[in-house]
Amino acid sequence: MTRGFAEVAGLLTLLAALGAACGGATAEAPSGGLRQPCYPNATCGVGLTCISDVCVDLGDASSGSSSGSGSSSGSSSGWGSSSASGSGGGSGSSSGSDAGHSSGSGGSSGSSSGSDSGSGSIITLASGQGQPHGIAVDSSNVYWANASGTIMKVSLGGGTPTTLAAGQGSLQGIAIDAVNVYWSNNYDANAGQIMACAVGGCASSPTVLVGQQNWPQWVAANGSAVYWGTPWAYVNDGGPSGILGSVAPGGGNPSTLASSQGGVGGIALDAINVYWADSGSGTVMMLPLDGGTPTTLASGQATPFGVAVDGDNVYWTNCGNNPCEYGSGGSIMKCAIGGCGGAPTTLAAGQGSPPNIAVRAGVVYWPNYSGAAVMSVPASGGAPATLAAGLGSPWDIAVDGTSVYWTDVSDGTITRLVLK
Numbered sequence: 154m155t156r157g158f159a160e161v162a163g164l165l166t167l168l169a170a171l172g173a174a175c176g177g178a179t180a181e182a183p184s185g186g187l188r189q190p191c192y193p194n195a196t197c198g199v200g201l202t203c204i205s206d207v208c209v210d211l212g213d214a215s216s217g218s219s220s221g222s223g224s225s226s227g228s229s230s231g232w233g234s235s236s237a238s239g240s241g242g243g244s245g246s247s248s249g250s251d252a253g254h255s256s257g258s259g260g261s262s263g264s265s266s267g268s269d270s271g272s273g274s275i276i277t278l279a280s281g282q283g284q285p286h287g288i289a290v291d292s293s294n295v296y297w298a299n300a301s302g303t304i305m306k307v308s309l310g311g312g313t314p315t316t317l318a319a320g321q322g323s324l325q326g327i328a329i330d331a332v333n334v335y336w337s338n339n340y341d342a343n344a345g346q347i348m349a350c351a352v353g354g355c356a357s358s359p360t361v362l363v364g365q366q367n368w369p370q371w372v373a374a375n376g377s378a379v380y381w382g383t384p385w386a387y388v389n390d391g392g393p394s395g396i397l398g399s400v401a402p403g404g405g406n407p408s409t410l411a412s413s414q415g416g417v418g419g420i421a422l423d424a425i426n427v428y429w430a431d432s433g434s435g436t437v438m439m440l441p442l443d444g445g446t447p448t449t450l451a452s453g454q455a456t457p458f459g460v461a462v463d464g465d466n467v468y469w470t471n472c473g474n475n476p477c478e479y480g481s482g483g484s485i486m487k488c489a490i491g492g493c494g495g496a497p498t499t500l501a502a503g504q505g506s507p508p509n510i511a512v513r514a515g516v517v518y519w520p521n522y523s524g525a526a527v528m529s530v531p532a533s534g535g536a537p538a539t540l541a542a543g544l545g546s547p548w549d550i551a552v553d554g555t556s557v558y559w560t561d562v563s564d565g566t567i568t569r570l571v572l573k
Contacts, residue, residue, distance in 0.1 A: 272540045272573060278311045278558075279567040285560035287327035287336065287371075288549045288567070291352070295551075297560055297567055298324035298336050304350065304359075306334070307567065309556075317350045318359045326371040328379070333402060335362070335379050337369040347372065347381050347400065362404040369398075373420040373427070378402065378442065380410075380427055382417025397429055397440070410444045419460035419469070419509060426490070428467050430457035432477075437469050437488065437497075450488045451497045457486075459509035459519070466490060466532065468500075468517050470507040479523050483507045485530060485537075487517075500530045501537040513552045520547030520559050527559055527570070540570055 283301025290296070294306045296317075304318040304327070322338030329335070329352060338346040345366040350359040362379060369381045378399045395414035400407040411417075415433025422428070426439050428450075437451040437460065451457075456472040466487045473482030483504035488497040500517060505524020510517065518529045518540070525544045530537040540557065545564035550557065557570045 272538070273556075273571040275541060276311060276569045276571065277566055278309075278569050279305070279307050279314045280565060282314075282560075282565040282567065284562050285565065285567060286325045286548055286562065288551045288558055288560045289327050289329045289334070290551045290553050290558055291329055291331075292553075294352070295558055295567060295569070296327055296329055296334050296352075297549075298327040300324050300562075304334060304336055306352075309569070311569075315354070316357070317354060318348070318357055321348065321359075322346070326369075326381070328372045328374040330374045330376040330402065332376070333374070335372050335374050335402075337366075337372050337381055339368045339370050345369065347379060349379070349402065349404075360404065362402075363398070363400050363407045366398070371418060371420045371429075373422050374402065375422050375442075376402070380420050380422065382414070382420055382429055384416040384418070384433070395431070395433065397427070399427075399442075408444065410440055411438070411447050414438075418458045421460040421462040421467070423462050423464070423490075428460050428462055430454075430460050430469050432456050432458055432472075437467065437486075439467070439490070448492075450492060451486070451495065454486070454497075455482070455484070459507070461510045461512045461517070462490070463512050463532070468510055468512050468532070470504075470510050470519055472506050472508065473504070474506065477506050477508050477522070479506055481505050481524065483521070485510065485517060485519060487532065498534070500532070500534060501528070504528070509549045511550045511552045511557075513554070518550055518552055518557050520544075520550050522546055522548060522562075527557065529557075541568075 278295060283299040285297045285299050287298040294308055296306045298304055300323050302319060302321045302324060303316050305314045305316055307314040317334060322344045324336055325339060327334065327336045332351065333349045334352050335349050338344055338348060345364055346361050347363040347369060348359045349362050367383045369383050371382055373380045379402055380399045382397050383395045394412060395417045396409050397411040397414065397417050398407050398409050415431050418430035418432040420427060420429045427442055428439050430437055435452060435454045435457065436449050437454060437457050439448045439450055450467060454471050456474065456477055457469050458472050458477050459470040461468045466489055468487045471484040471486060473484060474480035481503055483506050484499050485501040485504065485507065486497045487500055505521035507519045508522050510519045512532060515532045516529050517532050520527050526539050527541040527547055528537050529540055544561055546562040547559045548562045550559045556572060559568055
């Protein structure tokens with residue numbers, strides 16, 4: 154994520170402890186530091202500059218400006234590594250990739266095909282976006298959340314992006330069903346809200362489904378409910394306690410499905426259960442969709458982050474470091490839905506801070522944030538393959554029957570790789 158929530162959670166825990174020592178005051182979000190929200194007067198700490206309500210170091214090569222396109226304006230600073238070298242496969246050599254990133258631009262004014270990656274053609278669907286994070290896809294469009302505060306969509310073939318909502322809080326997670334697109338406002342203006350807008354548009358007037366959450370991030374939806382998690386929520390003694398919550402697609406009284414979580418990360422759904430990564434506790438969890446007793450599928454994981462599920466297994470990324478933005482000790486894991494005896498399978502090791510994951514038709518896909526690459530591996534195991542390399546800071550990923558899609562935080566792009 155743009156600011157690794159485990160890193161911020163540590164700061165918040167310290168602040169909460171100090172507050173408790175001084176009378177039990179609830180901790181507030183830190184501000185003014187590197188890659189943290191600006192002070193209310195739009196200033197930052199010494200040596201830092203406030204850009205898009207985020208404190209950045211303009212002397213850091215990982216920070217740079219990206220001019221806004223039609224629907225997303227202002228500067229965009231890359232949070233994290235912007236390595237130009239692609240990451241190889243980790244637990245095995247990457248196979249048959251000949252990967253290259255499209256240098257073609259276009260995006261906001263039209264699609265542009267780039268070089269053949271060896272896995273298929275790469276198309277930049279949109280460019281000049283404000284730190285795009287979460288991504289989702291349906292049969293017609295790609296949807297994404299810009300951390301700068303806009304919810305966007307564009308046709309699968311490219312064209313001019315449409316702004317579904319603007320003026321939102323610092324955004325990360327996004328999900329869709331047949332009717333709506335959902336997201337979380339986790340920082341800045343409108344913080345703590347779970348939002349909805351019709352996939353066809355809502356005249357820039359989205360609906361607040363839930364409010365007063367503590368920095369909600371990932372969201373998931375299945376047409377019957379919307380699920381979200383909080384990485385932390387401060388209680389009177391200053392201790393962190395993340396929750397997993399749900400609410401009807403039209404709003405109403407929210408339900409807390411799980412509490413006392415170390416920090417809810419990625420969320421995935423199937424027809425029976427909801428699955429999530431508890432990054433703070435190093436566990437991967439499962440719970441019936443309508444609640445019950447959580448089941449621990451795996452423990453002792455190294456900062457589990459993104460989660461995906463198919464009919465047989467749960468898959469997740471281990472960042473391998475904290476925050477999930479730097480390093481090369483990440484891994485791709487799987488465990489049978491029915492359990493794996495506490496011994497999950499490593500599909501790929503030595504990955505570059507993989508934040509998110511997707512699976513379809515027996516293949517697992519993920520971005521390496523610090524490795525500047527998009528990867529895949531057979532769900533049954535085998536050598537990881539590099540699908541695209543030389544990227545900026547790829548963050549989230551989605552897949553359909555023909556293509557893989559991803560967001561790039563530092564490049565400000567939405568990219569489609571048409572699979573061969």
